[in-house]
Amino acid sequence: MPTSATASSSYRRATPDLLVRLGSTDTEVKLRALREVKNQIIGNRTKKLSFLKLGAVPAVADALAQAQAQAQAQDQAELLVQSAAVLGSFACGFDAGVRAVLDAGAFPNLINLLSYPDEKVVDAGARSLRMIYQSKLAPKYDFLKEKSLGFLLSLLNSKNETVTGLGASIIIHSCETVAEQNALCHPGVLKKLNSLLEGSSSQKDASLESLATIIKNNPEAASKFVSECGRALSSVIDLTKDRYPRTRLLACICLIVIRNTSPCYLQDIGIKTKLVHLLLELLDDPGQLGEDSPFALSSLIAQKEDLQRLAFEANAIDKLYNHLQKDSLHPRRFQGILLVLADLCSKLESCRSRFLSLEMLDLVTHALTHDNADVRAAACICLKSVSRSIKTLSAGRFMNEMIVTQLVQLLHDPSTSVQVAALGAVSNIVVDFATHKSLIVKCGGLKVLVQLSKSMDATLRLNALWALKNLMFLADNVCKEGILLELTIPLLSSLICDPEPSVQEQALALVRNLVDGCINSVEYVFAEDGILLDAIGRQLRSASKAEIGIQGMYVLGNIASGNEFHKEAVMHQLLPQVNDGDRSFILKFLQNNDSQLRTAAIWTIINLTFPSSPGASSRVVKLRNADIVSQLKTMAKDPCVDVQLRVRTALGQL
Amino acid sequence: MSLFWIVIRQLAEIEAMATSKKVITKEEWEKKLNDVKIRKEDMNKLVMNFLVTEGYVDAAEKFRMESGTEPDIDLATITDRMAVKKAVQCGNVEDAIEKVNDLNPEILDTNPQLFFHLQQQRLIELIRNGKVEEALEFAQEELAPRGEENQSFLEELEKTVALLAFEDVSNCPVGELLDISQRLKTASEVNAAILTSQSHEKDPKLPSLLKMLIWAQNQLDEKAAYPRINDLSTATLEDPAI
Numbered sequence: 013m014p015t016s017a018t019a020s021s022s023y024r025r026a027t028p029d030l031l032v033r034l035g036s037t038d039t040e041v042k043l044r045a046l047r048e049v050k051n052q053i054i055g056n057r058t059k060k061l062s063f064l065k066l067g068a069v070p071a072v073a074d075a076l077a078q079a080q081a082q083a084q085a086q087d088q089a090e091l092l093v094q095s096a097a098v099l100g101s102f103a104c105g106f107d108a109g110v111r112a113v114l115d116a117g118a119f120p121n122l123i124n125l126l127s128y129p130d131e132k133v134v135d136a137g138a139r140s141l142r143m144i145y146q147s148k149l150a151p152k153y154d155f156l157k158e159k160s161l162g163f164l165l166s167l168l169n170s171k172n173e174t175v176t177g178l179g180a181s182i183i184i185h186s187c188e189t190v191a192e193q194n195a196l197c198h199p200g201v202l203k204k205l206n207s208l209l210e211g212s213s214s215q216k217d218a219s220l221e222s223l224a225t226i227i228k229n230n231p232e233a234a235s236k237f238v239s240e241c242g243r244a245l246s247s248v249i250d251l252t253k254d255r256y257p258r259t260r261l262l263a264c265i266c267l268i269v270i271r272n273t274s275p276c277y278l279q280d281i282g283i284k285t286k287l288v289h290l291l292l293e294l295l296d297d298p299g300q301l302g303e304d305s306p307f308a309l310s311s312l313i314a315q316k317e318d319l320q321r322l323a324f325e326a327n328a329i330d331k332l333y334n335h336l337q338k339d340s341l342h343p344r345r346f347q348g349i350l351l352v353l354a355d356l357c358s359k360l361e362s363c364r365s366r367f368l369s370l371e372m373l374d375l376v377t378h379a380l381t382h383d384n385a386d387v388r389a390a391a392c393i394c395l396k397s398v399s400r401s402i403k404t405l406s407a408g409r410f411m412n413e414m415i416v417t418q419l420v421q422l423l424h425d426p427s428t429s430v431q432v433a434a435l436g437a438v439s440n441i442v443v444d445f446a447t448h449k450s451l452i453v454k455c456g457g458l459k460v461l462v463q464l465s466k467s468m469d470a471t472l473r474l475n476a477l478w479a480l481k482n483l484m485f486l487a488d489n490v491c492k493e494g495i496l497l498e499l500t501i502p503l504l505s506s507l508i509c510d511p512e513p514s515v516q517e518q519a520l521a522l523v524r525n526l527v528d529g530c531i532n533s534v535e536y537v538f539a540e541d542g543i544l545l546d547a548i549g550r551q552l553r554s555a556s557k558a559e560i561g562i563q564g565m566y567v568l569g570n571i572a573s574g575n576e577f578h579k580e581a582v583m584h585q586l587l588p589q590v591n592d593g594d595r596s597f598i599l600k601f602l603q604n605n606d607s608q609l610r611t612a613a614i615w616t617i618i619n620l621t622f623p624s625s626p627g628a629s630s631r632v633v634k635l636r637n638a639d640i641v642s643q644l645k646t647m648a649k650d651p652c653v654d655v656q657l658r659v660r661t662a663l664g665q666l
Numbered sequence: 667m668s669l670f671w672i673v674i675r676q677l678a679e680i681e682a683m684a685t686s687k688k689v690i691t692k693e694e695w696e697k698k699l700n701d702v703k704i705r706k707e708d709m710n711k712l713v714m715n716f717l718v719t720e721g722y723v724d725a726a727e728k729f730r731m732e733s734g735t736e737p738d739i740d741l742a743t744i745t746d747r748m749a750v751k752k753a754v755q756c757g758n759v760e761d762a763i764e765k766v767n768d769l770n771p772e773i774l775d776t777n778p779q780l781f782f783h784l785q786q787q788r789l790i791e792l793i794r795n796g797k798v799e800e801a802l803e804f805a806q807e808e809l810a811p812r813g814e815e816n817q818s819f820l821e822e823l824e825k826t827v828a829l830l831a832f833e834d835v836s837n838c839p840v841g842e843l844l845d846i847s848q849r850l851k852t853a854s855e856v857n858a859a860i861l862t863s864q865s866h867e868k869d870p871k872l873p874s875l876l877k878m879l880i881w882a883q884n885q886l887d888e889k890a891a892y893p894r895i896n897d898l899s900t901a902t903l904e905d906p907a908i
């Protein structure tokens with residue numbers, strides 16, 4: 013092959029000379045410089061960055077502003093088009109570029125281009141603005157301001173497809189609150205979006221995405237769209253059969269949003285099955301669609317057992333398994349698939365056993381060490397779901413060293429969402445009926461859990477306590493002591509009084525599990541001057557929600573099952589000596605709407621008045637004086653059968 | 667499309683009738699065909715769709731005047747699209763890139779694979795013209811960063827650069843990259859991307875209709891002997907072989 017020594021400079025690097033040419037007064041020179049930048053940076057991230065560093069963005073923004081300031085001569089149009097195109101390319105898929113364009117003050121000038129008579133100028137302006145609106149950094153459009161809806165409508169009603177697309181991008185980017193959604197439920201907007209469903213493929217996509225944004229979690233918007241737009245819903249359903257897969261996916265997402273917002277729509281089995289099959293099919297797409305479709309599928313089936321069953325019958329687990337087998341799986345796709353698996357295994361035992369029989373546990377365990385935090389978190393969520401199976405849990409399938417060590421490792425993860433997800437999985441796995449709790453302690457898990465229960469982040473505290481509570485569940489004395497030693501009674505008391513009610517509830521539940529079982533366990537709450545019991549009493553007197561009362565009353569009930577000393581201590585909490593007109597909290601609990609709380613309160617009374625204990629009769633007198641007995645008598649016909657039964661037992665002892 | 671459904675319906679009817687192969691004579695068949703009404707406008711639309719998609723702008727213009735069929739796209743954009751396609755086919759890739767960017771700057775900004783293939787084609791042309799140093803510099807400056815972003819691009823890049831290692835490129839394992847077919851491949855990829863950006867389907871309908879015809883005939887062969895179309899260019903009905 014002949015060689016040549018001519019090194020050409022056809023692919024120049026960013027040079028300072030370019031800035032001079034961009035600022036030139038000679039239109040020809042300026043235009044050539046703009047085109048040069050454009051052709052260099054389009055499709056090329058590296059070049060965008062180097063031109064950005066050189067300061068090209070403000071120079072181009074100036075060129076745009078100057079061209080606008082001058083009379084609308086023929087050659088100015090080309091300058092406008094080229095400078096808008098360059099700014100748009102800087103903003104395309106490149107957040108640093110978006111910021112630079114906004115900082116250079118080009119945004120209002122690009123908006124101005126939309127009202128030019130020259131169609132090419134309008135098109136270039138709209139295209140660049142659309143690029144900006146695809147970034148999170150784009151300025152939020154205020155739909156609630158007067159006249160702003162008029163401008164948006166003028167965009168949507170434009171004959172120019174790029175301009176209509178811009179209108180949709182603005183909706184997708186800026187519509188967040190319910191008030192904004194309601195403002196966009198303007199008949200003009202909905203009608204236009206509905207008519208775009210019959211437009212070109214890019215208009216269909218833009219409309220579907222906008223509609224989903226306007227309807228999401230807003231039942232009023234959903235019913236407006238369905239009722240006011242004629243056969244709107246069936247148009248969207250039709251688009252699930254569109255020839256373009258992207259349109260099919262967006263139509264599915266739109267339908268899922270409508271369904272999740274207003275469960276009264278799209279209830280027939282045909283459409284549900286169709287959505288499941290479509291999304292499973294779209295999973296095969298090698299690109300972006302294949303990454304998005306599992307997230308759509310997850311939102312379709314999450315928390316819905318009927319849909320999970322449909323997906324299971326559509327062989328979803330096997331299909332997902334096949335995808336997981338591929339190497340170099342894109343992280344987002346990987347994450348999505350794990351989340352769908354988590355949803356599938358969250359309720360149905362059939363899904364869990366299929367999951368386990370395909371030996372997917374190894375795959376998911378492996379994902380716990382993935383480079384990507386989202387994948388690690390999703391793997392934890394998946395493990396949490398699968399380990400809800402009591403059958404496999406008691407078979408000790410999750411108690412292999414590999415899973416436990418890695419989960420404990422993840423409790424140290426730099427990402428909070430991974431930590432929370434790992435805590436969720438640990439919580440389920442430590443509810444183990446065999447002797448395997450020690451494994452988690454051996455791996456250093458206990459220390460980390462206690463550490464996390466002191467975190468500044470309330471979600472971490474909550475989930476760490478949840479895991480500790482489950483670890484405490486049916487644990488033997490050695491294990492209980494170990495946990496308490498690490499956790500310490502002062503820390504536990506302060507967690508009972510945590511500012512976050514959900515943390516209080518878990519702390520009380522932990523104590524409930526601590527004092528459960530043999531009588532020695534009850535002694536723990538009396539250690540260190542009984543600060544634990546005092547904290548519980550304090551929290552019950554000010555209980556902000558029924559759940560806290562329930563856990564607290566079960567603690568007292570468990571203590572009241574102990575010896576005379578224990579029972580008297582509970583009485584002391586229930587009926588403080590000096591009655592300053594305040595009703596005892598147990599009376600309030602007996603009258604509470606929550607039947608579980610009523611039950612828990614009665615249990616405590618039953619344990620306190622158990623006839624064979626010596627002090628029972630004196631306690632009955634005290635309870636009678638505190639109006640508790642008369643309250644019980646009114647409850648003989650309680651609407652809850654469980655409560656009725658306990659009331660009968662209690663009254664029999666009084 | 668209606669033609670296709672008619673064949674399918676016939677197929678279903680025949681299937682319902684008998685297990686032994688039914689023989690349909692040419693007369694019967696033609697009679698049935700005559701009963702099928704196809705609107706001339708639909709046929710014209712099919713032809714126009716073919717001319718537009720394939721980029722025969724002059725023919726499309728003539729056809730529009732003669733038949734009154736309106737194309738579903740601005741005919742001027744076809745000229746632009748064809749200019750891009752032609753530039754790639756001639757190896758003027760840089761020129762083609764500039765033309766695409768003039769047409770719609772979004773196409774190459776949002777289509778990394780196409781952008782890479784065009785840049786790769788540019789590299790191939792440099793190598794073809796023996797500009798080794800320039801080729802190396804270009805590969806380093808322009809293509810290597812894309813390879814870092816995407817594993818499959820990197821593999822393709824390595825394959826392309828390998829061209830430089832062979833004395834006789836026409837006879838090397840990656841020689842097909844220098845073949846004219848590589849240019850055509852890249853050209854049709856650009857063509858398809860431009861069509862998609864104009865909300866137009868990237869393939870004409872006619873060829874897929876013919877594919878359906880062949881499929882339907884193959885299905886029918888198992889059930890019946892009938893006047894088959896063997897030569898698609900003349901569409902002559904052959905006498906059924908018995």
